[in-house]
Amino acid sequence: MSPASTVLITGCSSGFGLETARFFLDKGWRVVAAMRTPREDVLPPSERLRVLPLDVTDIASIRRCVDAAGPIDALVNNAGVGMAGPLEAIDLNHARTVYETNTLGTIAMTQAVLPQFRQRRAGVVVNVTSTVTLAPLPLLSVYTGSKAAVNAFTESLALELAPFDVRVRLVLPGRSPSTSFGNNARRLMSEDVPEAYAEFTQGVFAAIRDTSTPVTYAEDVAEAVWQAVTDPAAPMRIPAGADAVAAATAAR
Template structure:
């Protein structure tokens, strides 16, 4: 039985990916900062562990309990929508600590085992906001674009060792906590120049019409990356993500 470890499983993409892999008969190690077993399916193949990707000790403890892993899905992260002029330095640091350096820390913990066994799959979940410039998500976009660049180089480094590496790029999803998690970091509604732009952004986050990405789309894209040896490096997840990637190419 193959084993997948997924970070950031408390909601949205991570939670749906857990469900899909369990349905497919895999052993799933579902991790989150504060475990909530009641939100996950009941299964003998499910292990729920606490994991904070910004804490090296937490990573070491989780991997020690998880045992041998075949597929790593780096999904943990958070967003913030703030004008560059107004973003708090602490918020900018947290975005890179979690989204970029947290991914790097997980890779450095997992890769030695993959390299030694000459097998394994790494899947980094980023975002289609990296494909074109957008207002208000600049630092979030930069943190995810850094993961894209890191992953592209990692794919080259790992190829000689039989380790596959992929990027899954979701589009805009009304089914995630991105908007809610971003709101505490919001700045600029009291600024007459930025207020219209920010209000428009909030409305778009809440709009579930038109092409969007569903959590199930991301789970299917991750499944493809994990199981298809011919899957491309970059895999869009969601109807809007497919459109954006086509436009970017």
């Protein structure tokens, strides 16, 4: 793909999506940065940048975004929401939000761009999931399930689209102290945690916040997405971050 190519990235207001948008802009690409609440100020001004509103849980919003974006060469499904807590305390409405965003949102965005990719016999879809699907952690059962579903979806879809020369890849970040995942996860966690889990929960969250061991930085994810988009020989699963590489190696 040439520097004049266009990438549509979801969830660009912060974290991995924001850094990935910056990375592609620096490489000379045209970037469509989609976010629930558009903010032009989070990215450097550029004639190659467009910021569009997008709610991946709303089909009408998806259609408006894809129509406004026009022809694209790559889709990066990065938008997601975290959830943490013992399953006994999980509000099922919150769990539905996680699956609607992480799983069905990814599926719906992909479905919306496939006709143009198929007709041109070109295009790349990159889905950002998580290494918790390789090395499960406690208190993340709902979140892990939503991301593991995307892994399976992606690997099956890759076989389906190969005859049309459309590539589909996965990027699996590790634990990142530089994103809003922790805050979002705790926001969706029920305050009514059973007493039996209280001490255990505190210990797990302390471990999640610990930066004394290898972690993943937003730059790691941006570089992995770049590889997935631009390298036809890139593997199906690309770990992003030192801890992610270690988890992937252990899983193999």
